[in-house]
Amino acid sequence: GENVEQHPSTLSVQEGDSAVIKCTYSDSASNYFPWYKQELGKGPQLIIDIRSNVGEKKDQRIAVTLNKTAKHFSLHITETQPEDSAVYFCAAGEFGNEKLTFGTGTRLTIIP
Amino acid sequence: GAVVSQHPSWVICKSGTSVKIECRSLDFQATTMFWYRQFPKQSLMLMATSNEGSKATYEQGVEKDKFLINHASLTLSTLTVTSAHPEDSSFYICSARQGVHKKLFFGSGTQLSVL
Numbered sequence: 001g002e003n004v005e006q007h008p009s010t011l012s013v014q015e016g017d018s019a020v021i022k023c024t025y026s027d028s029a030s031n032y033f034p035w036y037k038q039e040l041g042k043g044p045q046l047i048i049d050i051r052s053n054v055g056e057k058k059d060q061r062i063a064v065t066l067n068k069t070a071k072h073f074s075l076h077i078t079e080t081q082p083e084d085s086a087v088y089f090c091a092a093g094e095f096g097n098e099k100l101t102f103g104t105g106t107r108l109t110i111i112p
Numbered sequence: 113g114a115v116v117s118q119h120p121s122w123v124i125c126k127s128g129t130s131v132k133i134e135c136r137s138l139d140f141q142a143t144t145m146f147w148y149r150q151f152p153k154q155s156l157m158l159m160a161t162s163n164e165g166s167k168a169t170y171e172q173g174v175e176k177d178k179f180l181i182n183h184a185s186l187t188l189s190t191l192t193v194t195s196a197h198p199e200d201s202s203f204y205i206c207s208a209r210q211g212v213h214k215k216l217f218f219g220s221g222t223q224l225s226v227l
Contacts (some may be wrong), residue, residue: 034216043205043218044119044156089155096214099146102155 002027004092006103013080015112020108023090024072032095033066033073038087038105046087048075051095077108085110114210118219125196126227133191133222141186142208145212147179150221156211184216198227211223 002024013019025033025058031052033050036044050057050064050073057064061080073092077084087107115138125131135145143164148156160181161169168181178200180192189208193200206219 036218041121041221043116043207043221046215046217049215076190086218099158099161100216105153107153 002030002092002101004090004101004103006090006106008102008106010045010107010109012109012111015047015080017080019077019080019084019108019110021075021090021108022072023074023087023092023103024069024070025027025092025101027092028071029094030092030101032066032093032097032100034091034100035062036089036091036102037066038089040086044089051073080103080110082110114138114208114215116206116208116217116219117224118206120222121220122223122225124158124225124227127197128195131193131196131224132195133204133206133224135189135191135208135219137187137208137210137217140208140210142189142210143186145183145189145206145208146216147191148205148207150205152203156205163191166214193224196224198226200224201226207212 006023034049037047038044048062048064061078063076087105089105090103091100117136119134143160147159150156159174162181162183164183170176183189205221207216
């Protein structure tokens with residue numbers, strides 16, 4: 001089955017700086033890579049996703065890059081703000097398939 | 113994005129009682145919903161896949177008689193924790209796949225505390 005590793009487990013960034021979270025996956029059949037943001041006591045929220053037919057996707061301050069050959073993908077947050085503080089999860093799976101495998105999460109703290 | 117509503121957001125119950133958690137897709141129909149369990153500072157662990165009109169599919173190690181799942185309509189799935197014990201205390205989250213784009217949307221979670 002799929003195995004997703006996520007690093008770092010915790011990340012502190014000065015407000016205004018950029019944050020990068022990285023994930024690797026093992027199953028070459030995976031072609032869908034979403035990222036979720038989870039705030040304390042709440043369920044995860046989809047913030048961006050990418051399919052394997054593209055290498056990069058951007059939505060305002062958030063971007064995701066994918067390297068299929070190396071089987072890794074990354075989340076980039078620029079111009080970080082205090083409200084970006086949360087736990088971020090990456091996931092991998094086959095698009096339209098029922099299951100996603102989640103990474104172990106990264107606790108991002110933005111320092112004002 | 114699509115909205116998935118989960119209720120209640122938190123519940124405290126006595127050991128031995130049963131607790132029902134509801135998961136509703138508010139603006140789309142979901143033939144499949146998923147139930148997860150999350151321990152503090154850990155990732156989501158898939159417990160089962162809930163299929164409308166048929167039996168749920170449970171992940172290895174999850175007791176189907178303890179975690180009863182019912183998916184009676186295209187917008188509602190319920191998880192009942194039967195004869196709850198303190199070790200069942202956890203954060204339970206549901207999700208549903210929104211049809212056309214097949215993206216996964218999550219409920220807000222339910223914090224269960226069993227005394």
